[in-house]
Amino acid sequence: MSEASVAVHADADLLAQAVAARLLVKLLDAQADRGEASVVLTGGRIAAAVYRAVAHLPARDAVDWSRVDVWWGDERFLPGGDPERNETQARAALLDVVPLNPARVHPMPASDGPAGNDPEAAAAAYAEELARAARPGHAVLPHFDVLMLGVGEDGHVASIFPEHPVHYESRPCSAVRGSPKPPPVRTTLTLPAINTAEEVWLVAGGADKARAVGMALAGAGPVQLPAAGVHGVGRTRWLLDRAAAADVPARLRSLR
Numbered sequence: 001m002s003e004a005s006v007a008v009h010a011d012a013d014l015l016a017q018a019v020a021a022r023l024l025v026k027l028l029d030a031q032a033d034r035g036e037a038s039v040v041l042t043g044g045r046i047a048a049a050v051y052r053a054v055a056h057l058p059a060r061d062a063v064d065w066s067r068v069d070v071w072w073g074d075e076r077f078l079p080g081g082d083p084e085r086n087e088t089q090a091r092a093a094l095l096d097v098v099p100l101n102p103a104r105v106h107p108m109p110a111s112d113g114p115a116g117n118d119p120e121a122a123a124a125a126y127a128e129e130l131a132r133a134a135r136p137g138h139a140v141l142p143h144f145d146v147l148m149l150g151v152g153e154d155g156h157v158a159s160i161f162p163e164h165p166v167h168y169e170s171r172p173c174s175a176v177r178g179s180p181k182p183p184p185v186r187t188t189l190t191l192p193a194i195n196t197a198e199e200v201w202l203v204a205g206g207a208d209k210a211r212a213v214g215m216a217l218a219g220a221g222p223v224q225l226p227a228a229g230v231h232g233v234g235r236t237r238w239l240l241d242r243a244a245a246a247d248v249p250a251r252l253r254s255l256r
């Protein structure tokens with residue numbers, strides 16, 4: 001298992017600013033090392049705050065956005081442009097204001113997209129898109145430099161909810177029905193896919209996340225607490241504000 005680290009920031013605003021700064025550095029380093037960079041986005045309030053913060057950082061212009069691949073870890077299965085879609089939120093907050101190559105932006109299919117109003121077909125189409133971007137003859141997934149996840153109050157990550165059958169899915173992308181967080185129908189990368197990322201960042205702010213974060217870091221089972229089941233190949237970073245870190249055992253705060 002990869003190294004894990006826990007960083008605690010004073011409040012949610014500073015957390016978003018710090019994650020934004022880290023993300024820029026990660027993209028810059030990946031481009032310096034490999035000539036390109038890839039990021040997997042997520043949804044939720046803290047993610048949107050991070051995207052807005054990236055858009056406002058002057059150093060954002062140091063990234064060559066035309067050589068950044070953008071993927072999503074999960075999506076709410078709604079029509080294209082719906083304000084509740086994670087894609088719509090990320091575009092409004094960041095993607096529309098940086099000079100990305102549209103061919104390198106890979107949203108999960110919408111319910112009115114070419115795959116039709118069928119989340120299983122949408123998940124299969126996304127798995128094919130991932131496979132097309134994989135290194136020829138190698139994996140079924142492209143390289144992910146950094147994959148960001150929010151953490152639900154129940155410990156869900158992406159659209160992998162506690163006790164949901166998607167835990168046992170081995171395909172890289174799956175439909176999810178019956179999500180306890182609206183909307184009920186979603187698509188998500190699965191745990192085996194998430195866990196191929198070089199770095200996985202779990203970003204959580206607010207007191208309502210404290211219990212889930214504390215339990216995940218204390219070794220809860222991943223089926224009950226999905227956040228406990230994700231890790232990067234190289235590094236797993238827990239990026240928290242003080243309120244979300246309230247139940248993190250002190251010895252883990254400086255875990256390296």
Ligand SMILES: O=C(O)[C@H](O)[C@@H](O)[C@H](O)[C@H](O)COP(=O)(O)O
Binds near residue numbers: 152153158181
């Ligand atoms: O589509 C979504 O809603 C998500 O991708 C979800 O996994 C989210 O990241 C968490 O629920 C945290 O969301 P908040 O930051 O809003 O609490």
